[in-house]
Amino acid sequence: MVKRSLWFLVFSLMAVSCLDQPDCFSLNNNIVGISFKRLSNNRADTIGITRIIADGAGVEFVPNDAVQTSVNLPLNLYTNSTTFVVEAGGQMYDLKLDYTSKAQFVSEDCGAKYVITGLRAASQTFDSVRVASSTPKSQDGPGTNIEVFRCPNTSRIKIRFISQVTISKIETGYSDPITGSATPVSTILVPLNTTESQSSVKFTFADGTTKDLVLNYDREFDTLFGACGEQVIISELTVTSHTFTAATVRRKAIQDPNQTNIEITF
Amino acid sequence: MRSLFSIAFLLSAFATFAQPKDTLTVSVDTVKNRFLPTGIRIGTDVIALIKTQRQDDFKGWEINADVDFNRYYLAVDYGSWGRNFLTDSATYQNDGRYWRVGVDVNFLLKDVERNMFFLGLRYGRARYNEQMTVISDDDVWGANTDSYENAAATARWLELTTGIKVKIYKFIWLGYTARFKFGLKGKGQNEMLSHDVPGYGRTDKETAWGFNYQIFFRIPFRPAPPLPPAKKK
Numbered sequence: 218m219v220k221r222s223l224w225f226l227v228f229s230l231m232a233v234s235c236l237d238q239p240d241c242f243s244l245n246n247n248i249v250g251i252s253f254k255r256l257s258n259n260r261a262d263t264i265g266i267t268r269i270i271a272d273g274a275g276v277e278f279v280p281n282d283a284v285q286t287s288v289n290l291p292l293n294l295y296t297n298s299t300t301f302v303v304e305a306g307g308q309m310y311d312l313k314l315d316y317t318s319k320a321q322f323v324s325e326d327c328g329a330k331y332v333i334t335g336l337r338a339a340s341q342t343f344d345s346v347r348v349a350s351s352t353p354k355s356q357d358g359p360g361t362n363i364e365v366f367r368c369p370n371t372s373r374i375k376i377r378f379i380s381q382v383t384i385s386k387i388e389t390g391y392s393d394p395i396t397g398s399a400t401p402v403s404t405i406l407v408p409l410n411t412t413e414s415q416s417s418v419k420f421t422f423a424d425g426t427t428k429d430l431v432l433n434y435d436r437e438f439d440t441l442f443g444a445c446g447e448q449v450i451i452s453e454l455t456v457t458s459h460t461f462t463a464a465t466v467r468r469k470a471i472q473d474p475n476q477t478n479i480e481i482t483f
Numbered sequence: 484m485r486s487l488f489s490i491a492f493l494l495s496a497f498a499t500f501a502q503p504k505d506t507l508t509v510s511v512d513t514v515k516n517r518f519l520p521t522g523i524r525i526g527t528d529v530i531a532l533i534k535t536q537r538q539d540d541f542k543g544w545e546i547n548a549d550v551d552f553n554r555y556y557l558a559v560d561y562g563s564w565g566r567n568f569l570t571d572s573a574t575y576q577n578d579g580r581y582w583r584v585g586v587d588v589n590f591l592l593k594d595v596e597r598n599m600f601f602l603g604l605r606y607g608r609a610r611y612n613e614q615m616t617v618i619s620d621d622d623v624w625g626a627n628t629d630s631y632e633n634a635a636a637t638a639r640w641l642e643l644t645t646g647i648k649v650k651i652y653k654f655i656w657l658g659y660t661a662r663f664k665f666g667l668k669g670k671g672q673n674e675m676l677s678h679d680v681p682g683y684g685r686t687d688k689e690t691a692w693g694f695n696y697q698i699f700f701r702i703p704f705r706p707a708p709p710l711p712p713a714k715k716k
Contacts, residue, residue, distance in 0.1 A: 245621075276623055294619065295627045320617050320631055321676035323687065325540075328572035329617040332676055 244323060244330030246355040247292040249314065249362045253285070256345060256366040256442050257473055261286040264367075270302040289357050294318055294331040298339065312346065314363070315339040316353075336362055344368040345444035368445035369473035372411045374432075374454070377404045377467075377477040383423035390417060399423070406475060409434065411449040415457070430464060430479070431457040454478055520550045521707045524648070524656060526699030531562070540567050543681070547660075547697055549587065556587040558603060558644075564611075564681030572618050579611020581682030583642065593710055596650045605642035605662070609681045612636065636671035638680040640664055642693070654701045662693035 253262040266285055269278040272293060280288060292314065293299045300313040316336045322329050336351040345366040354360050384397035384405065391410040409432065410416040418430045435453040440446060454469045456479065463482040471478065528545035535542045545562030565578035587603035616630045641664070648658035664683055677686050684691040 291621075291623045293624050294621055295624060295629070319672075319674070319676045320615060320629070321687075322568065322573055322575035322615050322678035325568050325570050328570050329575075329615065329619070331619075 241323070241327035243356040244327060245294055245333075246353050247294050247318075247331060247333050248289050248354040248357060249292055249336065250287060250289050250354055250360045251312075251363045251365055252287040252349075252361040253365050253367065255369065255473065256444065257369040262367050264305050267304040269304070272296075272300055287361065289354070292316060292318070292333060292336075292353060294333075309342075311340065311342045312363070312365070313339045313341065316351075338363065341365075345442075366444065368442060368448070370475075371441075371448045371450055371471055371473070373406050373408050373473075373475065374451075374471060374478040375404055375406055375475035376430075376479045376481060378402075379480065379482045382483055384420060385423050386421040388419045388421070397423075404477070409451060411436065428460045428483075430459045430461070430481075432479075433457045434469075517553045517708050519705070520552060521705055522701050522703035523548060523550050524699040524701045526656070526658070526697045528562070528695040528697055530694065530696045531564075541565070542567075545695065547695070547699070551589075554589045554592055556589065556599075556601065556603075557584075558587050558605070559584050560605070560607075560682075562682060564609075566679045572620075573615060575613070575615045575678055577611050577613035577677075577679055577681065579609055579636075579681040581607060581609035581611075581680075583607040583682065585642070585644070587644065595710065597707060598650060599646075599648040599658070601644070601646060601648070603644040605644055607640050607642060607664070607682050609638045609683060610635065611638075611681045613675070613677060613679075615675055615678075631675035633672050633674055633677065636669060636677060638667060638669040638677070638683060640667040640680075640683050646695075648697075648699065650701075654703075656699035656701055658697045658699060660693075660695040660697065662695070664691040664693055665689065667691075 253264045254260065255262045263284045263286055265283060266280050266288065269288070269290065270276070271278070271290065278290065290301060295318070297318055298313065298315045300311065303310045303312065314336060316333050318331050318333050320329050320331055333353050334351065336353055337348055338346045343365045345368070347364045347366070349361045349364050351362070353362055381401035381403045383399065383401045386397060387395040387405070387407060389408065389410070391412070392408050395407070407418055414434055414436055416432050418432070420428045420430070422428070433455050434451050437450040437452070438447050439450050441448055451471045452469060454466055456464045456466055461481050461483060465480045466478065467480050468476055468478045525546070525548045528547065531543045531545050535544065543562060543564040545560060547558070547560050549556040549558040560583040561580070562582075563580050566576065568575040583605040585603055585605035587599070587601040589599045589601050591598055591600050612632070612634045613636065614630070614632045616628070618626075618628045620626045643663040644660050646658055646660040648656050651657050667680065667683060667686060669677055669680070669686075679685055684693060
């Protein structure tokens with residue numbers, strides 16, 4: 218009889234020992250990790266985000282760093298959709314994410330939490346977007362939910378100056394002028410005219426001097442990636458004329474990420 | 484805590500198997516009618532009754548019954564379960580009924596008192612409703628107060644059970660049942676995710692443990708067949 222009673226006592230104590238309480242830290246899983254990638258090689262792309270506006274003008278995020286390869290953004294817990302407007306490189310991109318947000322009671326100590334599932338890109342104006350994981354994260358840190366792909370730029374050449382120069386402005390006549398900065402640079406990216414086989418580029422330097430560069434090339438149109446549509450393919454790049462000391466073609470075709478096409482001695 | 488539970492559980496299992504050696508050697512017919520039930524045990528979970536009296540956040544009861552078919556027992560549980568939590572940032576209530584049905588296998592075949600050490604399997608179902616009000620204050624998205632309700636939600640799950648049932652006095656039996664619950668599936672959780680399913684418990688993990696401490700009253704149908712003879716060494 219005593220032995221039987223001891224059994225019941227032991228198991229009554231065990232029942233109490235099974236009661237454990239959850240951790241109250243980072244209960245909501247509303248952090249979406251967005252990675253920027255190049256469509257050409259599936260590797261990380263660097264993007265200069267100025268700011269990100271979420272759900273209209275209600276919430277604005279300004280990244281700490283000038284350039285990013287990824288960013289973590291909080292989804293709105295109280296709705297089933299959040300729209301982000303990303304301002305990067307002078308352009309605005311929209312990304313509308315739909316998901317299911319449901320509340321769940323956790324404990325008397327922790328209260329309730331929101332559990333987000335079924336993340337998907339409802340609409341977007343980036344080149345291409347893929348959902349890598351449909352369950353967002355519970356805190357900042359590594360981990361990608363959304364991959365944003367950029368189509369390769371097939372019409373922009375890289376010019377390298379042998380010695381650093383301070384460029385005030387670059388004018389082409391077929392695209393918006395490129396405004397330079399007070400900081401000396403050794404390389405710069407210049408768009409080519411994709412409607413013609415020749416581009417004339419006028420450089421204005423900080424000391425007021427101007428130099429001209431005329432380039433000729435062959436053009437073809439091809440669909441490299443379905444998401445990018447038909448793109449111009451530049452080849453056989455040549456320097457037709459220039460007013461620099463020297464201008465030499467180093468690479469006749471354009472690559473993304475860019476490699477030096479023209480090398481200039483000022 | 485789980486380690487303590489596991490060690491204590493194993494110790495009890497070994498202790499239960501350490502039965503006194505039966506020296507009965509009389510040859511008797513133990514085959515005839517051995518699968519006919521000899522009685523029904525009806526009981527209740529004492530822990531649920533105590534919790535209802537002592538805890539503000541729980542009210543419930545559970546009725547347990549089993550019928551023997553030789554070493555196999557058809558076990559049925561039926562209960563009611565309601566939780567009520569009130570915090571500064573949320574209130575939660577649920578209320579519902581549940582049942583479980585399954586089979587226990589007795590491993591004490593030669594115990595003269597017909598005590599049981601059993602392992603078993605249960606299939607459980609619950610039907611319940613739940614309400615929650617959340618007062619949130621997110622750093623980014625600000626404050627929000629919202630109420631949610633799941634009316635007529637249902638859930639089903641499986642349980643592995645083990646325990647003992649011991650005859651205390653004539654028709655009175657005491658027992659415990661430890662339950663390892665898994666495979667929870669729910670329906671009707673349209674507005675919110677369930678925190679607690681009656682009969683199952685908290686839903687925030689893949690598995691759950693349960694524990695019943697039960698008192699039974701046995702109603703005999705017929706005399707139990709004689710015990711099988713002990714094997715000679």
